[in-house]
Amino acid sequence: MRGVRFEEVTYRYPETPDPAIRGLTLDLECGEISWLFGPAGAGASTLLALASGAAPRHLGGIVSGRIRTLGSDPSAPAALAGRVAQLLPSPTLQLSGVANTVWEEVAFTPATLGWPRSRITATVDRSLTRLAVDHLRDRHPGTLSGGETRRVLLAALAATNPDLWLLDEPALALDDAGRNQLTALLREEARRGAAVVVASEDADLLAPVAHRLVFLSGGRVAADGRPGEVLRTTACRGSEAGNTSVALLAESIRRLIPESPRTRNPLPVFTEEFLERWRR
Amino acid sequence: MTTPHLDFSDVSFHYRNGPPVLDAVSFQVGAGEAVGLFGSNGAGKTTLTRLAMALLHPTSGTVTTLGTGTGGRHPEDLAGRAGYLFQHPEAQLFARTVEAEVTFGLEQMGVGREETRRRTAEVLERVGLPGARLENPWDLPAPHRRLVAMATILVTEPSLLILDEPTAGLDLRSRELVHRLLREHLHGGGSVFAVTHDPVFAAETLDRGVVLEGGKIVHDLPVSRLLSRSATPGVPRHPLLDIVAKLELGEWEWRRDRLAHRLATERA
Numbered sequence: 001m002r003g004v005r006f007e008e009v010t011y012r013y014p015e016t017p018d019p020a021i022r023g024l025t026l027d028l029e030c031g032e033i034s035w036l037f038g039p040a041g042a043g044a045s046t047l048l049a050l051a052s053g054a055a056p057r058h059l060g061g062i063v064s065g066r067i068r069t070l071g072s073d074p075s076a077p078a079a080l081a082g083r084v085a086q087l088l089p090s091p092t093l094q095l096s097g098v099a100n101t102v103w104e105e106v107a108f109t110p111a112t113l114g115w116p117r118s119r120i121t122a123t124v125d126r127s128l129t130r131l132a133v134d135h136l137r138d139r140h141p142g143t144l145s146g147g148e149t150r151r152v153l154l155a156a157l158a159a160t161n162p163d164l165w166l167l168d169e170p171a172l173a174l175d176d177a178g179r180n181q182l183t184a185l186l187r188e189e190a191r192r193g194a195a196v197v198v199a200s201e202d203a204d205l206l207a208p209v210a211h212r213l214v215f216l217s218g219g220r221v222a223a224d225g226r227p228g229e230v231l232r233t234t235a236c237r238g239s240e241a242g243n244t245s246v247a248l249l250a251e252s253i254r255r256l257i258p259e260s261p262r263t264r265n266p267l268p269v270f271t272e273e274f275l276e277r278w279r280r
Numbered sequence: 281m282t283t284p285h286l287d288f289s290d291v292s293f294h295y296r297n298g299p300p301v302l303d304a305v306s307f308q309v310g311a312g313e314a315v316g317l318f319g320s321n322g323a324g325k326t327t328l329t330r331l332a333m334a335l336l337h338p339t340s341g342t343v344t345t346l347g348t349g350t351g352g353r354h355p356e357d358l359a360g361r362a363g364y365l366f367q368h369p370e371a372q373l374f375a376r377t378v379e380a381e382v383t384f385g386l387e388q389m390g391v392g393r394e395e396t397r398r399r400t401a402e403v404l405e406r407v408g409l410p411g412a413r414l415e416n417p418w419d420l421p422a423p424h425r426r427l428v429a430m431a432t433i434l435v436t437e438p439s440l441l442i443l444d445e446p447t448a449g450l451d452l453r454s455r456e457l458v459h460r461l462l463r464e465h466l467h468g469g470g471s472v473f474a475v476t477h478d479p480v481f482a483a484e485t486l487d488r489g490v491v492l493e494g495g496k497i498v499h500d501l502p503v504s505r506l507l508s509r510s511a512t513p514g515v516p517r518h519p520l521l522d523i524v525a526k527l528e529l530g531e532w533e534w535r536r537d538r539l540a541h542r543l544a545t546e547r548a
Contacts, residue, residue, distance in 0.1 A: 013419060040423035040451045089422055089449060090368045136322075143295070146367045146445075147321030147477075169422070169449040173367060175320045175477055176517055201423070201451045204480075204519040242452025245480060245519040245536070252540035257548045271522045278527055278547060 001071055003164050003195020004028040004051045009065035011050060011219075020046045022219040023065075028197050030163070033190045035206040035227065036199040038216035039240035044199035045089075046219075048166040051197065052086045053077050070163055070195075082113045085157035086166040091149040095141045102144070103128070103137045106156045113160065123159045131155040131181055146173040154185065165189060165196045171205050183209045203244045207231060207269060215241075231269045246274050283347045284308040285440045285471040286332055291341035293324075293331060301327050303495035304341070309440070314462065314472040316482045316503060319492035319514040325475045326367060328492065329442050332473065333364045346440055360389050363433030367444040367475075369417075369425045378404070378420075378428050379413045385436045403435040408457050423454045434461065441465060443474040447481040459485050479507055479516040483534035491515060504534050 004027070011021040021043050028034045028051075036044035049055035053074030056063050072079040088094050099105035106127055110120045128134040131151045136144065144152060150173060157165070165186075171179050186209055190196045200206050206227070207213075213230040215223040222235040230236055231243055242248065247269045254263035268274040286309040293302040301324040309315045319325050330336040331343050334350040334357065343350045346361050355364070366372045375381040379400060386396045404410050407427040412420060417428050426449065433441065441462070447455050462472050462485055476482055482489060482503050489506040491499040491514045498514075499506060510517045518524075518534060527547070533539045 015416075016419060038451075040454060041421040045422065090370055092368065093370065143298075145322045145324075145326060151321065172448045173321070173445055173477060175514070178321055201449055240451055240453035242455070246523070248452075249520060249523070249536055249540055252536055253544050256540060256544035260544075260548050262548060271519075274523055275526055278523075278543065 001030055001163075002027055002068065003030050003032075003034075003070065003197065005066075005068040006047070006050070007066040009050065009063065009067060011046060011055060011063045012061050013046075013055075014060040020219050021050070024220060026214060026221060026224075028195055028214075030195040031190055031193050032211040033186050033196045033198065033206075033209055035210035035213045036197065036216060037201070037203065037206070037213055037236075037241060038222070042216040042241070043219040044216055045168050047216075048086070048168055048197065048199050050074070051164075052084055052166050053080070054086075080164075082109060082160045083163045084166060085160065085162035085164070087150075087153060087157060087168060087170050089169040089172060091146065091153050091172075094153055095149065099141055101137065102133065102139050102141055102152050105141045105152060106159050109156060109160050123161075127155040127159040130158060130185065132177065147175060147178055150174060151178055151181070154182065158185065158189075161192075162189075163194055165194060165198075167196070167198045167200075169200050169202070170198060171200065171202050179205060201242065203231070203242055203247075207244050215239075228269050232266045237267070244269050246271055250274060282311055284310050284344075285313075285346055286442075286473055287342075287344040288328075288331075289342045289344070291331065291338045291343055293327060293336065293339050300495055302331075302338075302492075305492070305495075305497055306341075307490050307497055307500055309471050309473050311439075311469050311471055312466055313488065314466055314474070314486045316486040316489040317473065317475045317492060318477075318482075318489055318506070318516065323492045323514060324495060325492055326444055329364070329444055329473070329475055332442055333362060334358060335364075356388075359385065360436045361438050362440040362442060363436060363438035365429055365433055365441070365443040365446055367448070369422075369429040372429055372432065373417045373425065376416055377414050378409065378417055378431075381417055381428060382431050382435050385432060389436065399435050399437075403431045406434065406461060407431045408453075423450045426450060427454060427457065430458065430461070434465075439470050441470065441472045441474075443472065445476060445478070446474055447476070447478045455481065477516050479518040482516070483507060483518060484536065489515075507534055 006026045009024045010019050012019045051069050096108045106124045107120050131154050133151045186196050210227050213227040215230050223230045223233045250267040288305050291305045294300045317325050334353040334355050382400045383396050417425050486503045489503045490497050493514050507518050510521050
């Protein structure tokens, strides 16, 4: 099964003159971590909203073309209930508001899906452990810090074993331990067969873990492939989006010594490639 | 000695019926200084910044912001002198246009219409959004929304900027813009106190880092030295750490241009 399929999709937000997505065709597969990357306004967050059905259902606007999310039309969301895990960039807006404890927050969606109590208990306990938030289980969600809230929301989303993850800047405000748990979660979920789609500006986090990088520019796909390859393309190099810290360092050095064999193409993107070239 | 812009003296704090969050915390931020606040998730970093802005008050000890003790004060008492960037811009954006958002603070401070117009245009130019004046902030991409929030603060020309994750989710262009704005602010004698998990921002923009763990300040060091302690809880691991370590560059050089210069001159 396909995670998300966009066919000739064009989308315009309400009261804006220019489309945010322009005639875009793209398949995002199950079993893969797909990373959507591009400068601000390139369309990465918009694609997540279209895949979940939030656009145009909640956000308004006009869409043309065809979108299939887990084989269904996302504008009729009943078929996707409990199967799509969507994380918004502002976690506090996403808390249910009805849970008195973190445990209840994580149990909320499984409970609304009508799961039996024993199954809910098992999945909540497992999720709290996976995201290392078990120690917060009795805390009120409203008293959590920004980073803690994000980890609890990820645990809540993992609790339903979703088939599709749509994550918008999932690492915001996470400490290093949280970033490691996040990348472990992404990998496990892809291995389990879920389609994992991440929109992020954090190239250092995503480049080593993503199977595929879709580089967006002006609502179109500018480059698509393995992260190491795409980050070396001219579409990425020198764009406003950025690159890995290693790639940016390599470019800074090339500006200083353009003729050196150390700075020949292709420039390194990852630490090991860089070290290979710079070890004496 | 000049008065520090921010002075925490023996500050302890707990929320009502809650466990201690801060335990006898003392540190200062001086004029012209950029200080980062590091710590694990839940360490109390945001709570600490709220104490600095008189949004909260210490259980014991004193917080002095720009020479004013926060005891009995409210955030508006610091308006125009200290600016606060929330972790999420939705906590501070409410107007229907970028212009209304940016002028709100000036109007509250009683700044005249002509002056307001001039400063608004100028600040939107500085954050790279001169064409967004009449747009709804919520129609902008998230990184630009964050820059609007930054503009609402900068326009009041505060001396002290207290920023909660100022580079979170920003693309490279916006990050470089924030770096430039903050360095200009520091150059003019202002100060910056920023909560961050972003080691690249810390390396490029900040001078000093304090690390909060278990309610206490466990380190207060120059950023370059702090980042070399990659195994320290609460200190983010810099993505170039392995390169610096494995090429045995000795003295830690974290800023990208300096590291590039060293490699180009010493190893080419």
